Each structure stands twice: as C-alpha cells, then as structure tokens.
Amino acid sequence: MTDRPLPRSLAGPRGSTLAAATLAALLVVGAAMVAATGTDRHAAADGAAARDLVAALALSDVALFTEGRYTRNPSLADLHSAFQDGPGSLEHFPSGSLVLAPRDLPGGRLEAREE
C-alpha cells in the first residue's frame, strides 16, 4: 500500500480532547469565581460587626422582607397578622411563600415544647 501522509484537514482535535478542554475551561471559570469572592479578607471582621449589632439592638429577624410586619418580623408574628386586613384575607405577599410560617404561634401562652 502507498504511504501517503495524513492530510492536515483530517488531523483535527479528538472528541475526548475537546471534552477535556471544555471541562478544564469550566473548572477554571469556577476557580476564578471562587478566587474573586474569596479575596475579601474582611469577611471574618464583618461577621462580627453584624453579630454585635444584633446583640446591641436585640434584633430578632433578617430585614429581607419589609413589606408587612409579619414578613419583616416573622418570629414575632402572631396568629392574626397574616389575616390582619380581614378574616378572609388571603396571603398577598410573595415572601409569605418563601418563609415557612413559625410553627408555634401560641395565642398568648408559651406552650412548653420538647426541643
């Protein structure tokens, strides 16, 4: 048989090489993102600032959902706050479906519960 060399047009990259290259690219992107966020050396100190504030002001909830009093302070909410506009008033804040209602909403007395 004649020994013609393989033409350049046919010597493309192997599929496995492409797959490995794509994987490597993804990992590089991921690593770059981790590096970008992890360079914040103040993270530890910042955490302390928040904890101090919470302790000083006796805060009870996160300030994520400020549209209603029971969404702003769900841990302090009572049985009626979700229906404050009327007995048949339905839940009308989207955040209501993002935070589980506190499971223990006593009408006034703290029931002793097993933790």
Add this chain to the structure above:
Amino acid sequence: MHPALERRRHLLDFAVRSLARRPTKNLGLVVVYALVVFLLASVMLFGAAIRREASTMLAQGPEITAQAMVMGRHDLARTADVEALRGLRGVRRVEPRLWGYLWDSAGAANYTLMVPPASDPARRVAKGKAVVGEGVARARKLAVGKMLFLVSPSGRFLRTTVTEILPASTALVSSDLVLLEESDFRAFFELPAGVWTDVALVVANPAEVKTVAEKASLRLPGFRFVTRADMARTAEALFSWREGLALALLAGALLAFVILAFDKASGLSAEEKREIGILKAIGWETSDVIALKLWEGGLVSGFAFLIGVVAAWGHVFLFSAGLFEPVLKGWSTLYPRLALEPSIDALELATLGVLTVVPYIAAILVPVWRTASTDPDAVMR
C-alpha cells in the same frame, strides 16, 4: 497508551462525534438542562447562604422577647410590666424596647424605626440625629451629614441629620433600620412616656431559658414570650424546600428531569437501533455499545450539571442573586444589598448532581441494553 485506556478514549471520541452529529438538538438539550440546574442550584446556594448568615447573626439575639397581647394582637408594654419582669429570678437584664414600622412615601418603602437600648451607651443616638441602614440610605439617597425628613401617619414631622450609615456587612439584619433618640421617637409616634413596644430579657443561664419563660408567663399571663430558639427556627425556615415558591420550583425541576429521563427511557429511535446493530455487526461487544451510550448521556447531563452549578455560583455570590430580586422584593421595594459569604454545601450539591445525572443515564441503559444484547442480525432486519 494502555489499550484499555485507549479504548475508553476512543469511545469518548466517538460519543462526542455522535453528539456533534445533531448539534442543535444536543446543544439545546444541554442548555435547557443547565437552565433547570441553574435555577435549582441558585435557590439552593442562596437559601443555604442566607440561612447560615441569619443563624450566625441572630445567635446573638435576645434570649427571650416578651410581647403584650390584646385580642390576639400586639399591645404596648407598660412600665409596670417591665418592673414585673425585672423581679424574676434568673433574668440578668430587662431591656424595654421601642421600635415600630413606618411607611415612607418619599422612599416608597417600609422602615423599621428603633431606639437603641439604654444599656449600650456606645449605640446611643443624639437628639435630632439618626443612624440609618444601607437600604434606607439608598432609598432616600442619604450620606453622613445629610438631612432625613420623616412624616408620621398622623402628620407629625421629624427632621434629623444622618450621623452614620450602618455597615454593608450588617445589611441582612439592618437594611431598613432608622435608629433615633427616644424623645424624638415618642414625639414622632405620639407615644406617652411609660409605654414600650416589647421587652427583651437577657437570661443568666442559657439552659434556664424555658423555665424563665414559663415563670414569666405565669407572672404576666397576657404576654407572649418568644425565645431565641424560636427565632433560630424562623431563620432556618427561610427559603425552606417544604413549601411555597421553593417547593414549586423543586417540583417543576424534578418534573423536568423526569421528562428528560423518560424521553430517553421510552426507547431508541429506529435510526439509533440501526446504528447499534451496525456497531454490533462490525465487531462491537454489548459492553462497548453500552459504554458508548453512557458516555453520551454522561456528557450531556454532566456538562449540564457543571454549567448550571458554576453559573448558579456566580449568580448568587458574584451578582448577589440579582435574578431573584424581583421575586424577593415583592411589595417591599427595599432589598438589602447582600454580600453573601460564599460556600458550598457539598451534600446539597451532591444531591442535585445525583438528581440530574443518574436518572438520565439510567434511563438510557434499559433500551440500549435490550437492543445491544440481541443478535445484530435481528436488529438490522
């Protein structure tokens, strides 16, 4: 290279080439798949990060918060109630608190107005001054030294100068706060002296919290007592998978995965069957064919998973989950600018990985195995 390794590499080559024969279909599949993973992973990472930060921050909250109740609604606490609690054994400190909500039409947002407790002189706000959270500062375009005007529902006017904007790292708990001096606060809300919003109790021995709360409820039967454990539970319930939008998203995503897998499991097309027959006829073993199909499925689902997770990570930790903002803001219009601390919950991500990849690959195996084990002649007829 060792023949066994080279064989594997050859099969991977062929799998890639096979997928590349229908580039639009397979690329579209990866994109859609990755999108579902992206949504799910974003919620997973975001929820986990928020829960973690909330739990850490709120771990310093008051051990017990006492609220007066009337007709099932919050009532103001009186000085007599505060004194009754002061006498309780096991209570180290009693801190009556003054705080309330204000709808500000200028910023079109709700704020939480608060008077810092008297016990901490470092936090005291001077008369005529205000300390605001970063969300309030953004809503009203405030800076240190600028004036902040507030109008109460009854028309009372309050003019203050901003002395401090609370640091961004505390945004999660303080974004909507406006800290005022006590007489300013009472004048603004027309509150007489001697009434308070609620009372925070600092307990000497943390193990005694339940007992102290019980004793307190006997002394003040009209009151409600919320312990730190209750607040911790609320923090853990944020973005819970068990209900609401998160559950809807999870159900939708699972359905998508099931549909993708079912499509694979429902059998091979005539073209695919023919190809497997050809491969068998030219000398491929059943195990070779199955390995090839596993590579194909693994490439699609594996890359979809990786792309989705990497994108979700960037979305949540580099872009503060910006896509969720419209959903989370709801009516509040004041959304804290969060710089979440990045981390990975390996268990949750591993679960997502298993959900993404395993059903898809498993669904490929059954029809492929059945086709690949029959005599190739029968397949080609």
Add this chain to the structure above:
Amino acid sequence: MIELSGLTKVYNQGRPNQVEALRGVDLAIADGRVTVLRGPSGSGKTTLLTLIGCLARPTTGRIRIDGETVSGLPERFLTQVRRRTFGFVFQRFNLVRGLSALDNVMLPALPLGVAHRRLKEKAFALLDHFGIAERAGLAVESLSGGEAQRVAIARALINDPAVVIADEPTASLDGERVGQFIAIADELKRSGKTVLITSHDPRITRAAIVDTLVTMADGRIVEGTP
C-alpha cells in the same frame, strides 16, 4: 477452514409468521479461496452468510472455524470471534450516517484500543488504496454508490480479518464498478484472504476468480457441495 454441519435456522419459532430460512446445510469453505453462494431471493443465502459470520446463531447444527466450534459460544466470545476473523461488506453497506468515510473505516477498531494516530493513518491508507483518499473527510451520505462500497470494503479490512464476506456486492453497481469489485476480490484472494460472496448476478457467478460456486434454493444447497 469453515465447516458447517446440519445447519437450520428458523425465524419466529412457534408463531404464525414462522419462517424456515435454512433446512439443513452442510458445507466446507476452504481457506484462501473465493466461494460464491448463488440462488434466488428467499433461498437462504443471506441467512447462511449471517450464520457463518457469527451475526446470528443457528437453530440447530454446528459451525466450526479452524476446528473450533463457535456456534454454541456465549455472545461475548462470539463477538470476539467475529471481530478477529470476519470483515463484512453488507448489501446496503450499513455505513453510519453523519460520520465521515474515515471515521466509518476506523469504527471496527475503536473498541480494540489501537493507538489513535496509527489507526487513523491505517484507515487513510486503506481509503487511499481504493482510490478515495480525497473523500476521506466527507460525510458518507455524500458519496456515490461505488465510493460507499469501497468505504465499506475498507472498513471490513481495518482489522486484517482472515475472511471477507460480501452480501450481494453488485446489487447497486454499474458494469464498470462490477469489474472494479471483482478486481478487489481477486486482490484479497491473492493476499491470502478467504472471500465469501452471495450473489445472483451472473457477472459475479461466472467470473474467473470464483473457485467454488454453491447454488441454494429453498433453504438447502442443491448444487456444488464439495
């Protein structure tokens, strides 16, 4: 040497559409020769080819290759025998659509873990030998009938099999291409390979290169058993 004794093949056994494709075939195929199976469609020659090439199992009977009984082997070993011994050129070529000619030629060797570069060069050399090196990178759908057949032949040869089987190779070829195919078959014979062809094309059955001509009808050999 390939020996067949008492071969029968029944499709869809026990069902209403049961077909007896072979009804008892005894045949010995000598090494290094060109054997042609001839007969009308339905005579069972394609089925016989399928059984010889270990693509299917006989219902009863025995197949021995170089003294080794292969008809009872489990599927895995059967595949190895097939891989080692036979190269197939199917009637409809059965090339994988969407792949290039070169990829198709390399296919049978992929699971064997042959070094990639060497395999690619060997495949290219085969295509070059059959005069279609320029088409190596093209998808097989864009090849003419004759070119596709040459790709199929090259694919059959990639693993250096001892036996080359061709099923109705001239069914879709014109006169010039038939001559080319006969030349290729002759070359294979001269390089020591056993060539087994089924055809009812007189241009093949009467060709000079044919050493043994076996006529089949109705699932049996009616003429030419040596």
